[in-house]
Amino acid sequence: MPDTHSPLGLLLDVDGPIASPVTRTIATPSIITDLLLLAAANVPIAFITGRSASFIREQVVAPLVAAGLPEKFRIYGVCEKGAVWFPITGAGMGEVEVDASVALPPAVVNAVRQLVADRFADTMFFDETKQAMISVEQRVDVDTATYLNAQSSFDEKAFEILAAHGVGVRLKDRERPDAAGLVPFRIDPTIISTDIESVTLDKNHAAERALAFFAETGRLPSLWRSMGDSRSDYRMADHLHEAGYDVSHVDVRPDDGILDKPYPVIVMGEQIHDEAGASFLDYWVDRLNLR
Known part of the structure; x- marks a missing residue:
């Protein structure tokens, strides 16, 4: 060029x-x-x-x-x-x-996918195209107020899933460190989705x-x-x-x-x-x- x-x-x-x-x-x-x-x-x-x-x-x-x-x-x-x-x-x-070094453990990915299918499929969907992070997104047929109300509940349950798997995680002002005292992942809500991602991203x-x-x-x-x-x-x-x-x-x-x-x-x-x-x-x- x-x-x-x-x-x-x-x-x-x-x-x-x-x-x-x-x-x-x-x-x-x-x-x-x-x-x-x-x-x-x-x-x-x-x-x-x-x-x-x-x-x-x-x-x-x-x-x-x-x-x-x-x-x-x-x-x-x-x-x-x-x-x-x-x-x-x-x-x-x-x-x-x-x-691949910033990807979430497959067991966590599967657990969050199942959470969406079991509890939140009427308001959001699991983005199967992500290769390193997890994203769960508002359905286009769902209004914003309904989605945001469900999103807060999803975020809390996702936090507990990561913590139960021993993965250090942060959600807003809450932190649950891993066994080494580290918090390598965060839950990041946006206006149309929630991302679960490495803090290095x-x-x-x-x-x-x-x-x-x-x-x-x-x-x-x-x-x-x-x-x-x-x-x-x-x-x-x-x-x-x-x-x-x-x-x-x-x-x-x-x-x-x-x-x-x-x-x-x-x-x-x-x-x-x-x-x-x-x-x-x-x-x-x-x-x-x-x-």
């Missing part, structure tokens, strides 16, 4: 700013169009998400390929908050690598992995934007700031509380979720004169 300097780099959460949290798909066509225009301008784009590689293949990569990826581009995926990673090529998703580490990949394929821009809908997404910008880049973070769900950071935090007016994400991408396509 020629070393064409990019004016911008993007680290993008998927659920919220790119995929609708309601439909779990890219519901705004301009998002695909603008991502392709930015990719054609050599903008490095990383999708950094808690989602599985399978989800990204079906809901993000397939629409990009179908719409016609440019001849040369730099797009990368880091899934399950850093446990799974892969390049994206003109043919689609490249080789998927998994950090986070989006700052995922951002570091993405930048290392981009550094192998061309020069890195000095200007970066990260975008997400949860407080943990700020960690992408944290890494960029600490590494010395000019960064701002776009918060597409600011009602949860805008964090006080040493870099600018951007909100898209009254827009939220993928509507805000679409407007943000559209802004940069216009600013870089890519139409």
